Amino acid sequence: xxxxxxxxxxxxxxxxxxxxxxxxxxxxxxxxxxxxxxxxxxxxxxxxxxxxxxxxxxxxxxxxxxxxxxxxxxxxxxxxxxxxxxxxxxxxxxxxxxxxxxxxxxxxxxxxxxxxxxxxxxxxxxxxxxxxxxxxxxxxxxxxxxxxxxxxxxxxxxxxxxxxxxxxxxxxxxxxxxxxxxxxxxxxxxxxxxxxxxxxxxxxxxxxxxxxxxxxxxxxxxxxxxxxxxxxxxxxxxxxxxxxxxxxxxxxxxxxxxxxxxxxxxxxxxxxxxxxxxxxxxxxxxxxxxxxxxxxxxxxxxxxxxxxxxxxxxxxxxxxxxxxxxxxxxxxxxxxxxxxxxxxxxxxxxxxxxxxxxxxxxxxxxxxxxxxxxxxxxxxxxxxxxxxxxxxxxxxxxxxxxxxxxxxxxxxxxxxxxxxxxxxxxxxxxxxxxxxxxxxxxxxxxxxxxxxxxxxxxxxxxxxxxxxxxxxxxxxxxxxxxxxxxxxxxxxxxxxxxxxxxxxxxxxxxxxxxxxxxxxxxxxxxxxxxxxxxxxxxxxxxxxxxxxxxxxxxxxxxxxxxxxxxxxxxxxxxxxxxxxxxxxxxxxxxxxxxx
Amino acid sequence: xxxxxxxxxxxxxxxxxxxxxxxxxxxxxxxxxxxxxxxxxxxxxxxxxxxxxxxxxxxxxxxxxxxxxxxxxxxxxxxxxxxxxxxxxxxxxxxxxxxxxxxxxxxxxxxxxxxxxxxxxxxxxxxxxxxxxxxxxxxxxxxxxxxxxxxxxxxxxxxxxxxxxxxxxxxxxxxxxxxxxxxxxxxxxxxxxxxxxxxxxxxxxx
Numbered sequence: 001x002x003x004x005x006x007x008x009x010x011x012x013x014x015x016x017x018x019x020x021x022x023x024x025x026x027x028x029x030x031x032x033x034x035x036x037x038x039x040x041x042x043x044x045x046x047x048x049x050x051x052x053x054x055x056x057x058x059x060x061x062x063x064x065x066x067x068x069x070x071x072x073x074x075x076x077x078x079x080x081x082x083x084x085x086x087x088x089x090x091x092x093x094x095x096x097x098x099x100x101x102x103x104x105x106x107x108x109x110x111x112x113x114x115x116x117x118x119x120x121x122x123x124x125x126x127x128x129x130x131x132x133x134x135x136x137x138x139x140x141x142x143x144x145x146x147x148x149x150x151x152x153x154x155x156x157x158x159x160x161x162x163x164x165x166x167x168x169x170x171x172x173x174x175x176x177x178x179x180x181x182x183x184x185x186x187x188x189x190x191x192x193x194x195x196x197x198x199x200x201x202x203x204x205x206x207x208x209x210x211x212x213x214x215x216x217x218x219x220x221x222x223x224x225x226x227x228x229x230x231x232x233x234x235x236x237x238x239x240x241x242x243x244x245x246x247x248x249x250x251x252x253x254x255x256x257x258x259x260x261x262x263x264x265x266x267x268x269x270x271x272x273x274x275x276x277x278x279x280x281x282x283x284x285x286x287x288x289x290x291x292x293x294x295x296x297x298x299x300x301x302x303x304x305x306x307x308x309x310x311x312x313x314x315x316x317x318x319x320x321x322x323x324x325x326x327x328x329x330x331x332x333x334x335x336x337x338x339x340x341x342x343x344x345x346x347x348x349x350x351x352x353x354x355x356x357x358x359x360x361x362x363x364x365x366x367x368x369x370x371x372x373x374x375x376x377x378x379x380x381x382x383x384x385x386x387x388x389x390x391x392x393x394x395x396x397x398x399x400x401x402x403x404x405x406x407x408x409x410x411x412x413x414x415x416x417x418x419x420x421x422x423x424x425x426x427x428x429x430x431x432x433x434x435x436x437x438x439x440x441x442x443x444x445x446x447x448x449x450x451x452x453x454x455x456x457x458x459x460x461x462x463x464x465x466x467x468x469x470x471x472x473x474x475x476x477x478x479x480x481x482x483x484x485x486x487x488x489x490x491x492x493x494x495x496x497x498x499x500x501x502x503x504x505x506x507x508x509x510x511x512x513x514x515x516x517x518x519x520x521x522x523x524x525x526x527x528x529x530x531x532x533x534x535x536x537x538x539x540x541x542x543x544x545x546x547x548x549x550x551x552x553x554x555x556x557x558x559x560x561x562x563x564x565x566x567x568x569x570x571x572x573x574x575x576x577x578x579x580x581x582x583x584x585x586x587x588x589x590x591x592x593x594x595x
Numbered sequence: 596x597x598x599x600x601x602x603x604x605x606x607x608x609x610x611x612x613x614x615x616x617x618x619x620x621x622x623x624x625x626x627x628x629x630x631x632x633x634x635x636x637x638x639x640x641x642x643x644x645x646x647x648x649x650x651x652x653x654x655x656x657x658x659x660x661x662x663x664x665x666x667x668x669x670x671x672x673x674x675x676x677x678x679x680x681x682x683x684x685x686x687x688x689x690x691x692x693x694x695x696x697x698x699x700x701x702x703x704x705x706x707x708x709x710x711x712x713x714x715x716x717x718x719x720x721x722x723x724x725x726x727x728x729x730x731x732x733x734x735x736x737x738x739x740x741x742x743x744x745x746x747x748x749x750x751x752x753x754x755x756x757x758x759x760x761x762x763x764x765x766x767x768x769x770x771x772x773x774x775x776x777x778x779x780x781x782x783x784x785x786x787x788x789x790x791x792x793x794x795x796x797x798x799x800x801x
Contacts, residue, residue: 082619147630155623159615185626189634197641197737206726206733207648208641214648214730223637574755577768 012095013066017059018455019102023051025452028412032445034433041429045112046131048427050101052115053135056231057142058098060373064238065090065149067380068177070388072153074484074491075171077162077500077507082155083148084531085573090145090152092541097142100548104134111135114427116228117198119209119220124202130552136199137548141541143188143195150184153177162483163522164502168262171482171506172255175262176241179269180234186273187230194223203551221283225276233272236368237265239376240307243329245482246379247311250326251318252479254506257310264303264310271300281352290349297347304340308333323477324398328379331406335375339367342417357427360420366413378405378458385465386472390490397461405454411447415440481509486519494528497588527582534578540569606689610770617771624775628782635786638738639793646798648730654722656731656798665795668711669787672746675704676784679777686773691765694773698757701780705750712743735794742790745783752776 027047030038039047069087073080081087104110111131113122122132157178161170170178198220200206207213209220248255255261277285277293311333320326342364346352355361378401385393419440424431431437472489480486486508487496498521504510511519547562549555607613611621649655682697716736726736753776759769 083623086623151623151626151630154626155619159619159622185630186633189630190637193634193637193641200726200733200737204726206737207728207730208645208733208737210730213728214645214650215733216644216648216730219641219644223641226637571755574752574772575759577763 012098013059013062014459016054016098017063018459020051020054020059021452021455023047023054025448027051028445028448030430031441033442034431034435034438036430042109042112044429045114045427046105046110049111049114049117049135050105053101053111053139054098055369056115056235057139057146058094058101060235060369060377061146062094063377064180064235064373065094065146067242067377067384068149068153068238070491071384071484072156072174072177073160073495074387074487075174075482076157076160076165077483077496077502078156078160079495079499079528080160080531081152082160083152085534085537085578086148086152088534089537089540090148092145092537093148093544094142094145096541096545097138097140097145100141100545101134101138104131104138107134116224117220118224119198119201119217120211122198122220123209133199133202133552136195136202137552140192140195140199141544141548143191144544146184147188147192150181150188153181154185157181162496162499162502165507168259169502169505169507171241172244172258172261173238173241176237176244176265179265180237183230183234183237183269183272187227187234190223191227191231194220194227197223199551203554218280218283221280222276225279226273229276229279230269230272232365232368233268235373236376237268239332239373239380240265242376242380242383243311243332244314246325246329246383247314248318249383249477249479249481250321250323250329251315252321253314253318254481254509255310256313256316257306258505260306261310264306267303268300271296271303275300278347278349278352281349282356294347294349298344301340301344308337308340321477321479323382324393324395324402325379325383327399327402328375328382331402332372332375332379335367335371335406335409339364339371342367355420357425358420359416359424359426362426363413363416363420366416370409370413375406375409378402383477384484386476386489387484388490389465390470390472391465391468392472392476393465394461397457397464401454401457401461403454404450404457408447408450408452408454412444412451413447415443415447419444475508481506483507483519486511494530494583494588497528498525499523525585525588527584528588529580529582531580532578534573536569536573540566543569606765606767606770609687610689610765610767611686611774613767613770617767617774620771620775621778624778628778631782635738635741635789638734638741639789642734642738642794645730645734646794650729650731653728653732654719654724656735656794659719659722659724660795660798662795662799664711664715665791668708668715669791671704671708671711672784672787675701675708676781678704679780683774683777686765686770689765691760694765695757695760698753698760698773702750702753702757705746705753705780709743709746709750712739712746716740739790739794742783742786745786749776749780749783753780 026039027044030036030044069081072078101111107130109129109131111117111134113127113132113135117132117135120126122135157170157174197206197208201208201210201215207215209215209217211217244255244261275293275297277289278297281290281293315330322330342360346355346361346364382393382398385391419437420426422436422440424435424437431441470490474488475485476489477485483500483502484491486500500507500519501522503520508519543562543565545562546565547559550557550559550562610617612618646656678697678701682694682701685693685697724732726733756769756772756776760773763769
């Protein structure tokens, strides 16, 4: 469960993405005409809750984590991440948290209080069944995985860089992952507390959010958004990093304004913690708070604007190749700008009283999350696929994916701006005829189906590619600039036979420009120490899964048993030394003495 | 890499940072404590937001809290932090026996703290201050209980490490474990200082 099979774990994350996408399409089918009765109102609430929760926590973040896992050690010239055991534990807790959440479909109702799970709606008074319990416990377990991932990537990037890889020589993707990991570290514990408090309220009759006994419902909003707003930057920053890598590779140019990009990333990360109350303008915090949060929010447009211009200037004068990855990156830029502009509109507190809870908000955040993050993930998957699996994705199908997804995306969400301005509220099950919503909703639904077709095209591409021989070159795009393109595709389990010596920013590109065949090794060829795979992370996650069910159904023996399984695994892990194994130099022969 | 220089009976000067694994562990643990800070910060915020929501007829903090008892608990926990410093100093002098003795004292002091806390909670429940009584009581037990659970975890963890030290001795593998457990112990100590101030002293003042 260490490096060896870190790429094969990809699949379940895609399945969660497909589940979330299917839920979206069901939502859109329900809304395609007025007074439709395709799904019931209760089912609709479950679908929209699970769509949001699945996409954010179980699809978008894990897909990013998969890319980080595959690419970050390669980009910094490391053999592995700092904590392979935690890496595996994070993956399994994420998987079992996600499973627990989705089991709810079969046990009498999924969570239905929205992905934000606002109280009192999510309290026992209005959500008496177990739906929200699944939300609270499933996310708690999955959240452990995310937090461990954040710590792991930070420690990896700080401690494991190859000789010469100073911070200001790190590739942009590594930088954004570093900042994102810091955001995870400081944002997720707030969610942990929020979920724990809601769980105590629901399962053990605590009074955090119960006004009858002095609880405070606004407290949930604050706790949720002080996590929730950094969360959206956790999602988008790695996408920024991917776009930076793809844009310069396919423009055959150095990233324009590298240091300003680094600074802008830090600034976005910092400001991301200062703006949570802009989700609460209509809560009634008062004009001073609203004004401050309004201005802080608008400030974020500045570093984001720096990034947009830097990407455009990188392309300017470059010899651009229009591969699928490149197309997704180029499509990302105007799409994300549109999402950013509506973001600034929403940041104006007085105007937000009009936009709040309307489809305008839905359009805005889908422009930044789908148009930003998902396009970034698609770009990254097409770009790094040969490095992860040793096979090039089919470019023709890739371009079909891009065209259908891009057009479908704008069809779905562009019209939703106008639906919002016309007054259609979000999260609504159906609407009456004659309100002027019909045509736009129909267009939106057709667009959603088109996006579905694009996703299916991508899946077909994966299947077709998997049947082809592993023949991707080390540097399949021929213009690779960073260290991952210096080693074979797919990367060997030890990544680098010899740790490379980094002599400048864009380490591989520098060697190419100096006429060298590859990286200069920084160490002699020697035996490589590898950690042993371990089954414990899996068992620990199963323990948490069992404990979750036990507490949910007030069966404390089962709950305690699950926790005992987990703690027993922790004891075993502590007591049993992992001596790992060594790969000897003669086993490395022929696999490239090059770094 | 494999600086298992235990063979000649000599450890490097700072055995916890002798290997890359050790350095990763120490750094990763510092980061983890950063996350823990946010965790307790959020718990404190929730408590501060709800601490006046006592409800009709329920005992207030002013009536409940008995500073002598809490002061004794504080004294035990702060002393245990000092003894864990002595333990790390013994580790750096490579005196395994002293290291183990100081860790045992640390664990005993932690146990004393925990027993006082359990007695305190038991007493409060009898006074009509249960977990479900009011928003004040829920947030009080959650904050102080989270801390207590951390102490309990620390006691089990350090006890386990004492066992490992007895069996395996001080090596470049056990040293980082002891070191990060001491970091953890200091952290829960610092959290307690804030709990003592924010919950008990401010609660007594009203």
